[in-house]
Amino acid sequence: MFVDEVEIEVLAGDGGNGVATFRREKFVPNGGPNGGDGGHGGNVILKVDTNINTLLDFRYRHTYKATRGGDGASKNMFGKDGSHLVLKVPPGTIVTDLKTGKIVADLSASNAMMVIAHGGVGGRGNQHFATSIEQAPKFAENGEPGEERHLKLEIKLLADVGLLGYPNVGKSTLISAVSAAKPKIANYPFTTLVPNLGVVYVESERNFVMADIPGIIDGASEGVGLGHQFLRHVERTRLLIHILDVSGMTGREPLEDFDILNRELALYSEPLTQLPQIVALNKIDVLLDMEPVDTLEAELKSRGFIVYRISAATRKGLRPLIFDVMEKLEAIHAKALADAPPVETVNITVTSTLHEDRQWVASQLEEHLFEIAGKGIERLVAMTDLNNTHGLRRLQRTLDRMGIYRKLKTLGIVHGDTVQIRGLAFEYADDDLYEEERAQGHQRRSRRKRQEAEVE
Numbered sequence: 001m002f003v004d005e006v007e008i009e010v011l012a013g014d015g016g017n018g019v020a021t022f023r024r025e026k027f028v029p030n031g032g033p034n035g036g037d038g039g040h041g042g043n044v045i046l047k048v049d050t051n052i053n054t055l056l057d058f059r060y061r062h063t064y065k066a067t068r069g070g071d072g073a074s075k076n077m078f079g080k081d082g083s084h085l086v087l088k089v090p091p092g093t094i095v096t097d098l099k100t101g102k103i104v105a106d107l108s109a110s111n112a113m114m115v116i117a118h119g120g121v122g123g124r125g126n127q128h129f130a131t132s133i134e135q136a137p138k139f140a141e142n143g144e145p146g147e148e149r150h151l152k153l154e155i156k157l158l159a160d161v162g163l164l165g166y167p168n169v170g171k172s173t174l175i176s177a178v179s180a181a182k183p184k185i186a187n188y189p190f191t192t193l194v195p196n197l198g199v200v201y202v203e204s205e206r207n208f209v210m211a212d213i214p215g216i217i218d219g220a221s222e223g224v225g226l227g228h229q230f231l232r233h234v235e236r237t238r239l240l241i242h243i244l245d246v247s248g249m250t251g252r253e254p255l256e257d258f259d260i261l262n263r264e265l266a267l268y269s270e271p272l273t274q275l276p277q278i279v280a281l282n283k284i285d286v287l288l289d290m291e292p293v294d295t296l297e298a299e300l301k302s303r304g305f306i307v308y309r310i311s312a313a314t315r316k317g318l319r320p321l322i323f324d325v326m327e328k329l330e331a332i333h334a335k336a337l338a339d340a341p342p343v344e345t346v347n348i349t350v351t352s353t354l355h356e357d358r359q360w361v362a363s364q365l366e367e368h369l370f371e372i373a374g375k376g377i378e379r380l381v382a383m384t385d386l387n388n389t390h391g392l393r394r395l396q397r398t399l400d401r402m403g404i405y406r407k408l409k410t411l412g413i414v415h416g417d418t419v420q421i422r423g424l425a426f427e428y429a430d431d432d433l434y435e436e437e438r439a440q441g442h443q444r445r446s447r448r449k450r451q452e453a454e455v456e
Contacts (some may be wrong), residue, residue, distance in 0.1 A: 004155040006058040007098065011043025013082035015120035015143025016069035018128075020388075022136065033137055034076050035126040039069030041119030041146040042082035046095065046105065048112045049088040053152055053197070057088075066117075069143055072125045078090045079122055092158040092236060098150045108158060108236075116151065120144030123383055129394070135446065141383045153427035154232070159197060159211035160329050162237035164265075166257050168283040169245040171194065173312040178322055179260040202326045211237065231268045238332050239325065240277045246293050248281035254281070254296055276328060278306050278320060285311035364409045370413055370428075371420045372404060386424070 023031025044066050064087060070079030095105035095116065105114045123141030163171040179198025190410025196212040234392055242261070244254040265272040265300070271351050279300050297307045306324070310317035342393070360374030380398065385391040399405060408419065408428065417428045441455055 004055060005152065006055045007062065007150070007152050009063045009084075009148070009150050010044040010117045011065040011085075011148050012044050012117035012119040012146030012377055013066040013068045014146050015039070015122040015383075016071045016079035016082075017142050017385075018125035018140035019072045019074065019121035020138055020140040021074035032135065033130050033141050034074055036072030036074065036077040037079065037125050037128075037144045038072050038122030038141075039079035039081040040122050041143065042066030042084045043119045043244050044117040045084055045086045045113045046089055046093070046107060046114050046116050046440055047086050048091050048093070048107050048110060050110050052090040053086055054090065055093075055155060056342035064297045066119055066146065068146075070138070071120065071143075076125070076127060076164070081122075082119055084119075088374045089153060090155060090158045094154045094156055096152040096154065097284070098152055103113045104151075117149050120146045121275070128203060133261060137217075137390065139385060139388045139394060140384050141391075143383070145382050156236045157197065157211050157213075157233040158209065159209045159233070159237050160239065161200075161325060162234050162240050163210065163212045163243060164234070164240050164261060164277075165243035166245070166252070166261070169243045169249070169257075170312040171212045171243055174241075174243065174280070174318075175210055176312075177312050177315050179210060179320055200325075202322060206326055206330075208326060208329050210241075231265075231272075234265065234271060234275075237275065239328055240275050240367055241280055241321075241325065242277050243280045243282050245283055246281045246296065247286045248282075249286070250293070255299060260301070276332070278308065278321070278325065278328075281307060281309045282312055285314050285316060292295060306441040314371070358379040360402070360404065362404060362411060364411050365420075368414075368415060368417045370408060370411060371410070373421075377404075381421045381424060412438040 001237070018037050019035040020033070021035045023034050025031060044064060064085060066085040067082035072079045089107060091108060091110055091112075093105075093107045094103060095107065095114075096102065097104050099375045107114065107118065121144045123143045126137045126140045129139065163175060165171050175196055175198045178200045198210050198212075199207055200210050201207045211233060242258060244258055246254055262273065281297065284290075284293065287293065293309065297309070300307050308317055308321045308324075310321060312318070360372055360377045362370065362372050364370050377399075381395065384395045387396075413419070413428055415429060418427050419426045
């Protein structure tokens with residue numbers, strides 16, 4: 001079964017939690033903090049596998065989650081990092097973030113690989129929070145939550161040449177004649193319900209991939225005949241062979257069909273009209289009168305198209321067609337290399353996103369309800385152990401230093417109002433807690449300095 005579009009949800013692993021522990025050795029009466037850090041969560045990675053040509057494996061399972069990092073331990077021991085989850089996709093896979101609607105990856109190269117969801121970093125143990133003032137911190141960080149993304153995976157076939165034409169003009173017959181592909185061939189509409197790929201061998205080290213692209217008829221740009229599903233595959237080709245049935249047995253007018261399909265390409269995507277086209281007049285083996293073909297060929301040549309007369313069934317005229325296609329592809333490839341900008345090596349570094357965005361916005365949602373939004377602040381809240389009084393106070397001090405409380409006061413917040421951050425509700429208490437804590441800290445520092453002076 002050919003499946004070329006699926007939606008999945010990926011969840012990177014959360015970071016492990018740091019721990020708050022202290023040295024307990026017998027002869028270390030004033031042992032300091034030694035809580036270890038949590039391990040990093042696993043990433044979700046998309047990797048191209050050339051042995052896969054559909055997205056069928058994703059059809060029956062829609063949620064994928066990497067493993068969580070292990071928690072830290074005492075004696076400064078780190079937690080184990082979570083394992084990465086590697087999802088294999090076929091070449092030509094386009095990845096779209098459904099939340100933003102933006103394309104986030106175009107996995108065309110045979111060795112392409114991308115971290116699509118980053119695992120959270122491990123929370124820091126209490127050893128990191130020891131200061132000259134607070135020498136025995138009784139809190140640690142929780143692990144950073146891993147990224148969650150809702151994605152659409154979509155295949156755009158990677159073919160050098162696309163076969164364009166109405167049903168039953170001989171596309172499947174042609175691809176079976178010039179390659180090892182074995183598509184179904186029969187005389188009824190929409191014989192080909194999935195694109196067929198075939199490798200055309202020209203001569204030693206000269207070959208190309210040909211795709212039989214079905215379903216493109218009048219109205220395809222509007223979705224008629226599964227048009228949207230198949231037109232996307234044309235976008236990846238570098239050259240089109242437009243096949244016209246000139247046998248006269250279908251009752252259709254070849255030149256009219258030619259114009260209709262080119263109009264559909266333009267309506268779907270203007271750049272498609274810029275692709276080089278070679279016209280193949282097929283089924284000439286059944287003709288007795290060549291005058292209509294001569295007229296049609298003259299008209300097409302007057303428009304600037306290269307025209308070949310072929311019979312896919314008897315293989316007449318295929319060799320010069322294939323060699324010409326090969327030469328044109330080589331010229332296109334050479335020009336692309338000459339015009340390509342210098343390749344830059346990109347190293348993907350997985351780091352915490354906790355502090356990457358310090359921007360935040362405070363707003364009043366309704367009376368007595370306020371919200372603080374911002375990636376950095378939401379991560380900070382997620383990594384705070386809200387059940388630990390000491391960790392909660394550190395969070396409050398951080399919010400104060402960031403100017404969040406000052407902003408809330410300008411918005412008119414009063415004691416008892418609710419503040420939402422990352423879906424969590426906090427009660428605002430205007431009790432000058434921070435002024436009191438700062439005063440107490442100042443008193444402790446002054447007392448310590450006096451004691452040190454007395455000792456000296």
